Amino acid sequence: MEIGYPLLSTLIFLPIFGGLLMLLIGRNQEGVVKWAALFFSTLNLVLSLPLFSEFDKSTYMMQFVERKPWIPDWGIEYYVGVDGISVLFVLLSTLITVLCVLISWNSIKTKVKEFYVALLLIEGAMIGVFCSLDFFLFYIFWEAMLIPMYLMIGVWGGPRRVYAAIKFFLYTLVGSVLMLVGIVVLYLKAGTFNILDLSQASLPLNLQMWLFWAFFAAFAVKVPMFPVHTWLPDAHTEAPTAGSVVLAAILIKMGAYGFLRFSLPLFPEAAKAMAPVMIGLSVVAIIYGGLVCFAQTDLKRLIAYSSVSHMGFVTLGIFALNPQGMEGGILYMINHGIVTGALFLCVGIVYDRTHSREIADYGGLASVMPVYAGFFMLFTLASIGLPGLNGFVSEFLVILGGFKAKKLAGVLAATGIIIGAGYMLWLYQRVFFTGVNDNIARIEPMGLREALPLLLLSVFVFWIGVHPDTFLGFMHESVNHLLEGVNYGASDTMMAVKGLTGGY
Amino acid sequence: MNEINVSMLAPLLPEVIMASAGILVLLVELVARRKETAGLLSIAAVAVAAYYVPHSFGKSFGGMFVSDGYSAFFKFIFFINLILTVLLSMRYLVIEKSNHGEYYSLVVFSTLGMMLMASAGDLIVLYLGLELMALSSYVLAGFIRHDARSSEAAVKYFLLGAFSSALLLYGITLVYGLTGTTDVSLIGAAVVEKGLSTPLFLSVVFLMAAFGFKTALAPFHMWAPDVYEGAPTSVTAFMSVGPKAAAFAAFGRVFLTGFGSLSTDWTGILVVLSILTMAVGNILAIQQDNIKRMLAYSSVAHAGYAVLGIIVGGAEGLAAMMNYLFIYGFMNLGAFAVVIMLRSEGVRGESLEDYKGLAKTHPFAAAVMLVFMFSLTGIPPTAGFIGKFYLFKAVVGAGYAWLAVVTVIFSAISAYFYLRVVMYMYMLEPEGEAVTLSLSPSLGLALLITTLVVILIGVYPSPLLSFARLAAG
Numbered sequence: 001m002e003i004g005y006p007l008l009s010t011l012i013f014l015p016i017f018g019g020l021l022m023l024l025i026g027r028n029q030e031g032v033v034k035w036a037a038l039f040f041s042t043l044n045l046v047l048s049l050p051l052f053s054e055f056d057k058s059t060y061m062m063q064f065v066e067r068k069p070w071i072p073d074w075g076i077e078y079y080v081g082v083d084g085i086s087v088l089f090v091l092l093s094t095l096i097t098v099l100c101v102l103i104s105w106n107s108i109k110t111k112v113k114e115f116y117v118a119l120l121l122i123e124g125a126m127i128g129v130f131c132s133l134d135f136f137l138f139y140i141f142w143e144a145m146l147i148p149m150y151l152m153i154g155v156w157g158g159p160r161r162v163y164a165a166i167k168f169f170l171y172t173l174v175g176s177v178l179m180l181v182g183i184v185v186l187y188l189k190a191g192t193f194n195i196l197d198l199s200q201a202s203l204p205l206n207l208q209m210w211l212f213w214a215f216f217a218a219f220a221v222k223v224p225m226f227p228v229h230t231w232l233p234d235a236h237t238e239a240p241t242a243g244s245v246v247l248a249a250i251l252i253k254m255g256a257y258g259f260l261r262f263s264l265p266l267f268p269e270a271a272k273a274m275a276p277v278m279i280g281l282s283v284v285a286i287i288y289g290g291l292v293c294f295a296q297t298d299l300k301r302l303i304a305y306s307s308v309s310h311m312g313f314v315t316l317g318i319f320a321l322n323p324q325g326m327e328g329g330i331l332y333m334i335n336h337g338i339v340t341g342a343l344f345l346c347v348g349i350v351y352d353r354t355h356s357r358e359i360a361d362y363g364g365l366a367s368v369m370p371v372y373a374g375f376f377m378l379f380t381l382a383s384i385g386l387p388g389l390n391g392f393v394s395e396f397l398v399i400l401g402g403f404k405a406k407k408l409a410g411v412l413a414a415t416g417i418i419i420g421a422g423y424m425l426w427l428y429q430r431v432f433f434t435g436v437n438d439n440i441a442r443i444e445p446m447g448l449r450e451a452l453p454l455l456l457l458s459v460f461v462f463w464i465g466v467h468p469d470t471f472l473g474f475m476h477e478s479v480n481h482l483l484e485g486v487n488y489g490a491s492d493t494m495m496a497v498k499g500l501t502g503g504y
Numbered sequence: 505m506n507e508i509n510v511s512m513l514a515p516l517l518p519e520v521i522m523a524s525a526g527i528l529v530l531l532v533e534l535v536a537r538r539k540e541t542a543g544l545l546s547i548a549a550v551a552v553a554a555y556y557v558p559h560s561f562g563k564s565f566g567g568m569f570v571s572d573g574y575s576a577f578f579k580f581i582f583f584i585n586l587i588l589t590v591l592l593s594m595r596y597l598v599i600e601k602s603n604h605g606e607y608y609s610l611v612v613f614s615t616l617g618m619m620l621m622a623s624a625g626d627l628i629v630l631y632l633g634l635e636l637m638a639l640s641s642y643v644l645a646g647f648i649r650h651d652a653r654s655s656e657a658a659v660k661y662f663l664l665g666a667f668s669s670a671l672l673l674y675g676i677t678l679v680y681g682l683t684g685t686t687d688v689s690l691i692g693a694a695v696v697e698k699g700l701s702t703p704l705f706l707s708v709v710f711l712m713a714a715f716g717f718k719t720a721l722a723p724f725h726m727w728a729p730d731v732y733e734g735a736p737t738s739v740t741a742f743m744s745v746g747p748k749a750a751a752f753a754a755f756g757r758v759f760l761t762g763f764g765s766l767s768t769d770w771t772g773i774l775v776v777l778s779i780l781t782m783a784v785g786n787i788l789a790i791q792q793d794n795i796k797r798m799l800a801y802s803s804v805a806h807a808g809y810a811v812l813g814i815i816v817g818g819a820e821g822l823a824a825m826m827n828y829l830f831i832y833g834f835m836n837l838g839a840f841a842v843v844i845m846l847r848s849e850g851v852r853g854e855s856l857e858d859y860k861g862l863a864k865t866h867p868f869a870a871a872v873m874l875v876f877m878f879s880l881t882g883i884p885p886t887a888g889f890i891g892k893f894y895l896f897k898a899v900v901g902a903g904y905a906w907l908a909v910v911t912v913i914f915s916a917i918s919a920y921f922y923l924r925v926v927m928y929m930y931m932l933e934p935e936g937e938a939v940t941l942s943l944s945p946s947l948g949l950a951l952l953i954t955t956l957v958v959i960l961i962g963v964y965p966s967p968l969l970s971f972a973r974l975a976a977g
Binding site for chain 1: 863864867878883884885889893896897900901905908909912913915916919920923926927930931932964965966969970973
């Protein structure tokens with residue numbers, strides 16, 4: 001699909017330049033800053049809509065492509081485009097950023113200008129990550145995002161924000177630099193940074209293994225997969241609401257996206273050989289993440305650990321290496337972005353009023369904020385996977401895919417759903433029912449500015465739940481193409497692989 | 505050969521200009537009422553010399569002096585170093601009550617020494633250049649006469665510098681005895697012919713130790729933290745870029761031209777030194793509370809990265825090293841510019857504590873420092889990332905993928921202490937009286953240049969990469 005103007009570049013650089021432009025606004029004009037941030041993020045959302053309407057679902061080819069030489073000395077290009085795997089993430093990013101601006105309106109009180117600048121820079125870098133088709137460009141966006149995200153957690157976060165921020169930064173950086181070495185090795189072997197060309201190169205299995213693990217270091221930390229997930233509860237918990245939402249809804253998706261975009265097409269044999277390990281780690285994350293949720297006393301921390309469990313479903317779906325699992329995994333990411341994003345927004349709304357994240361400080365909230373309780377219920381049910389809501393579709397697909405790949409994995413993942421229902425409903429009960437806690441007896445009800453983001457997200461909860469094909473339709477071609485590549489590339493060396501792993 | 509005429513000076517034109525400028529600055533200083541005139545004069549001299557650098561390629565004095573792309577690239581690093589240092593120094597010297605014009609003259613002479621080192625085709629010229637550079641730097645380190653720390657730094661620097669000079673001389677003597685020449689390319693030919701012998705290996709080790717001292721590679725780095733902390737901050741900035749780059753220039757030429765055929769014998773040692781340097785620099789920097797000392801250890805660590813270029817060797821390795829040193833010059837001088845800005849009457853501004861809440865009191869200074877800290881860490885889209893990426897590419901290309909992994913791990917460790925500065929500035933509240941910034945137009949200009957270049961190279965590195973690749977031959 002071609003369109004008359006550089007759509008993706010606009011989406012990437014409008015927030016970046018808009019954010020930098022906002023630096024010029026005077027110190028005391030916080031109102032101007034907020035409206036400017038809302039303007040830029042909303043404009044970007046509106047501009048991203050052609051991706052939804054004009055996208056050609058009948059092809060796996062990259063669309064909205066832009067290609068310009070950038071650093072000719074190293075053969076690096078400015079090369080962007082989207083396919084069925086990445087397009088929804090771009091849309092999710094533009095949507096979530098607007099909601100983040102809205103939700104931060106009154107809760108960010110210090111260094112207001114810098115906050116919104118950081119938010120817009122993150123948006124630009126995130127979209128850049130999902131659109132890049134050149135490895136160097138991808139890495140620039142991937143790493144550059146760490147800077148505003150580090151500041152967002154560390155400056156506007158909770159009491160242990162400094163610790164959480166540096167932990168987040170170091171974990172991700174160590175993973176990323178190993179990937180960097182992998183990128184350089186790939187470049188020297190294949191002579192290009194072009195991702196599409198690289199996926200045509202057939203690399204020896206031994207090298208594929210090394211590179212798979214180098215990339216795994218970066219993506220597994222970002223997802224985060226068990227056992228490198230420990231930065232996530234700290235970062236999610238300490239970040240300001242907008243930071244948690246961005247982290248949960250989009251940033252951690254970049255890791256799973258990395259598996260889909262790079263690990264599978266570039267190292268198909270290694271991916272296939274390592275699939276049992278990945279499935280194993282995913283199942284551990286599903287169950288372990290879920291069980292840990294029962295022990296949490298902090299609202300945000302509980303939702304953060306539930307993300308570990310949910311992302312386990314995502315990686316399970318991806319490494320099931322069949323269409324159901326993979327489409328389920330991608331849709332799961334979108335759903336998780338919507339639902340967990342919404343849950344963090346919900347927590348932010350009450351946190352602004354009570355400044356407490358302790359579950360024990362709540363109770364009986366349903367009688368104080370009834371509308372809010374309704375929204376929270378909806379997102380809780382979506383998170384559990386109630387049929388008719390979005391979570392159900394993706395969970396069903398992932399478990400189906402997982403079952404086809406390895407029966408035990410499907411069975412264990414299904415118990416993860418039961419665990420999920422347990423901790424989410426128990427959380428709901430403790431916060432919204434029982435006697436009204438004195439702390440919250442007199443807090444004000446939810447305003448329109450706060451309700452609007454939740455309303456918007458609930459539209460998607462129902463839409464995806466009732467008619468998932470609107471979204472799955474984007475993926476079919478790209479997912480099939482990807483799986484063909486993996487299975488075709490892997491078939492001729494499958495014997496060797498079986499020898500290596502003892503078969504599975 | 506024996507006839508000496510004026511035309512032989514043609515390749516030395518930039519050096520002649522600098523030498524004349526050094527003397528002229530001394531004279532002007534006597535009559536000028538404002539000492540800054542001397543500084544401006546030295547910048548003007550650099551501009552003229554820089555103009556003649558590309559027009560003066562050639563060999564002179566029977567190959568003792570070589571002006572080629574390689575030396576030209578380094579000379580531009582030295583010029584940038586000089587210009588930025590002068591811009592940093594103007595107000596700072598007044599605050600330190602040491603505003604004497606000789607300062608600028610010494611900076612010029614030191615730069616002249618570096619230029620000779622970069623162009624040295626003969627070990628004797630190399631030694632002359634090195635001594636000219638070093639002697640000027642010793643005086644500069646002790647330039648604040650009334651400050652005991654400055655004098656202590658100068659003495660330490662002098663003693664250890666003299667020691668390393670002795671090592672260098674000893675190495676040169678051995679090489680001369682074994683090959684019968686001090687000409688680097690003739691040494692190369694003789695080494696190929698005679699092959700490795702124990703005395704020759706010994707001389708290589710001596711030379712390596714001497715260059716190790718000058719570039720502050722571990723375990724020869726001991727002087728660096730003390731000297732960098734004690735010396736006037738502007739001089740620290742100057743020393744951490746120029747003399748280091750000059751030593752790398754000579755290191756590269758002597759080892760790759762002179763002992764290139766023995767590279768399999770000495771790269772192993774250099775790999776160990778490089779890893780040790782990265783480890784010492786990055787790990788010890790973590791516990792520093794004085795920012796100058798922290799930057800000193802960081803400078804040690806960066807030498808560990810840059811030396812990877814010599815390990816890789818060839819045009820690609822040298823280009824990666826040169827590119828790195830160029831970028832390092834800008835980001836390090838920029839960081840020191842911020843450190844100098846915090847120094848005002850009665851406030852030393854060197855402790856990390858002084859950076860608490862800087863983002864609140866002086867958002868501009870904090871933002872600029874943020875850029876330099878991320879660039880020193882090597883996070884895109886800053887120049888520091890481009891520099892490191894080129895090195896990794898060269899290292900992996902030479903078959904040292906494991907060394908690249910070690911390097912990136914240390915570079916991730918370095919994030920901890922660079923980000924600590926960011927953390928102090930952005931995540932802690934200011935305590936007590938807010939620091940006052942001593943921002944002068946010249947310092948502002950230096951900050952503007954360094955920040956812009958660090959970001960510009962970060963997003964559009966092509967011109968620099970081509971230049972480095974061309975210069976490396």
